[in-house]
Amino acid sequence: MKLRERYRQLQDPAVVKAMVVRSVYASMALEDQTVPVARLEALYEQTGLRPPAGATAR
DSSP states (O other): OOHHHHOGGGGOHHHHHHHHHHHHHHHHHHTTOOOOHHHHHHHHHHHTOOOOGGGOOO
């Protein structure tokens, strides 16, 4: 079973974005390098991340 099949919420781009932004924000805060969440969201949007070709739902 693949990760995306087991956790259906990972197919929602908004959920993935929230998880990534929250994780980056928290890890940077631990290093005392806080960055506004809005800036992290903008950087995430610039990456243009798309799911891999084989990650489509069956």
